[in-house]
Amino acid sequence: MSQQLSFYVHIPYCAKRCGYCDFNTYTPGELKSGDLDALSSSYIDSTIREIQMASQVVGPAVVPTVFFGGGTPSLLPAAQLARVIGAIRSNFTIEQGVEITLEVNPDSVSRPFLDEIKSVGATRISMGMQSAVGSVLKTLGRTHHPESVGQAVTMARASGFEHVSVDLIYGSPGETMEDWQKSLEYALSLDIDHISAYALIVEKGTKLAAQVNRGELTMPPDDQSADKYLLADELFEAAGFSWYELSNWSKPGGQCRHNIAYWDGSFWWGVGAGAHSYFKGKRWWNVKHPGSYQERISLGQSPESCHEILTPGNLLDEFIMLQMRRREGIMHSRLNSSQLSKAEDFLCSGFLDTASWSDLRLVLNRNGRLIADRIVRELVL
Ligand SMILES: C[S@@+](CC[C@H](N)C(=O)[O-])C[C@H]1O[C@@H](n2cnc3c(N)ncnc32)[C@H](O)[C@@H]1O
Ligand code: SF4
Structure with missing residues (x-):
């Protein structure tokens, strides 16, 4: 059987940083450029060079899943993401029935964007909903309104996406049990086949951590988060979403095959700034900053920052x-x-x-x- 290789493609841009997030992402202001189209075009050039490097290292392989994560992939013009899919297609064999997921923010998708990305092979949309309660979204520093999630899901379905997922966060400061129930019920009213629900983690160095340290925000007690997990599990299961991983539930056939590949120890190549890869017992991660990443690639060097060899x-x-x-x-x-x-x-x-x-x-x-x-x-x- 030919070897398999999944791809993770990191898009390190966000319109605004959410207060709780420490992912490797930058706003155009932080990168001292207001022109995201120009930024993204040269960044995508580099990711395409890295895909060519991957084919030299790995050799022939069949690609069962591709995942565009971020950051906010939906901030980029669909044509740029299409170039990445094209590069994977021309350097590897794309499996028939491949799963190609795109992470999107509800307020940065449009019908033309979804139509275009669907037409070049994307099969799955994963949307950052987080909560259906305006005050909770505000505490988290999200830019979207609760109702924009429903509108974006409807658009994704109308564009022909068979698989649509939403991400929820529970345990935000000030979130009551009633707030959480409202978010769960809203999520379950949507035409989706997958839900992820994560407890909010206070990451060091974030705005949220500073607000908690200064006593401006208080994290809820652990037993309340446990109750929220149990309520989610109960409502999801009753609505036909079965848990298949601690924080992930799906309808039959709606599981995320890309995440399953990670959990199964399959090989994957993470393309882009700070992306992690795993191939034949070696794990490595790229330099974090998009500028250093592009510089390495333009010099024809590997963007690898560090690696580790995993023992049995x-x-x-x-x-x-x-x-x-x-x-x-x-x-x-x-x-x-x-x-x-x-x-x-x-x-x-x-x-x-x-x-x-x-x-x-x-x-x-x-x-x-x-x-x-x-x-x-x-x-x-
Ligand atoms: C990094 S985001 C990328 C996709 C997109 N930008 C979004 O916000 O949905 C992927 C998921 O990670 C979640 N996430 C990020 N930081 C988190 C934290 N500190 N605790 C829990 N979930 C977090 C986000 O809320 C989001 O649903
Ligand atoms: S949660 Fe998503 S939108 Fe917010 S800063 Fe992180 S990657 Fe960007």
């Missing part, structure tokens, strides 16, 4: 960490005797699914999912 032990630990987050869980045979005995303690304490345990699989139940990080730590340390 590292790979097994990672497999356990990622697999524990998934509904399939882990076969007992993949665990050593000490891990199995720790797992048995969690079974007795009511954190594992008993039917799966009888089938020799370790699968978290709802309560277990709430303390997944602790269970994983105890198993791999």
Whole structure:
């Protein structure tokens, strides 16, 4: 069977930085250029050169998934993103039925953009909704209005996208249980087949972290976030969205194949500033700043900043960490005797699914999912 290689393409631009986000992204002002079209055109030239470099390193490969993430890919002209898809097509074999996802912000998509990106092969839209409550969006520093999510989802469907997902965030300062329920109900009223829901993380160095440190904003207690996770899971499952990873739910056939490739330990190449890659036991990441990234590429150099070689032990630990987050869980045979005995303690304490345990699989139940990080730590340390 020919080898497979997924692509992640990082688009490091946002119209405005959200207060909680520490992703590798820059506003045109931070890059001292108001002209995003010119910026993006030369950035995309560099990503295309990197795709050519990838084909020299990897050789022939079939591409099952491509994911444009950010930043805000929908800020770029669709024609620029189309050039990247074209470069992948001409350097590799695109699998029939390939999944090509685009992350978009609700207020930076238009019908012509969606039509154009669909016509060059995109198959899936992942939209940053976060909340349906105006005050929560304001605290997070989002630029869109709650109703723009519904309008953008309707446009994506009208453009012919079969797969549409929304991202939600719970546990924002000031978000009540009623606010969260409103966001869940709004998300479930949309014509979508996938939902991700993440607890808000206060990342060091962000505006949110400074506001929390100064006492201007207060993070909700952990048990409230647990209640919010449980409410989400209950409403999603009742609406036909099944969990397939701790923070991801989908209708049948709506799972994100690109994320599954990461979790399965498949090979992927991350193209662009700061992007991470994994190929044959080596993991590496590119220089972070788009300027340094483009400079390296223009000199014909690899944009790699650092790398690590993963030992079989590292790979097994990672497999356990990622697999524990998934509904399939882990076969007992993949665990050593000490891990199995720790797992048995969690079974007795009511954190594992008993039917799966009888089938020799370790699968978290709802309560277990709430303390997944602790269970994983105890198993791999
Ligand atoms: C980095 S964004 C890129 C896509 C797009 N710009 C957006 O905002 O949806 C991908 C997802 O990460 C989430 N995210 C970023 N920082 C986060 C944090 N500190 N805690 C939880 N989710 C976060 C965003 O809200 C978004 O849904
Ligand atoms: S959450 Fe999305 S829109 Fe906001 S700064 Fe991060 S990448 Fe940009």
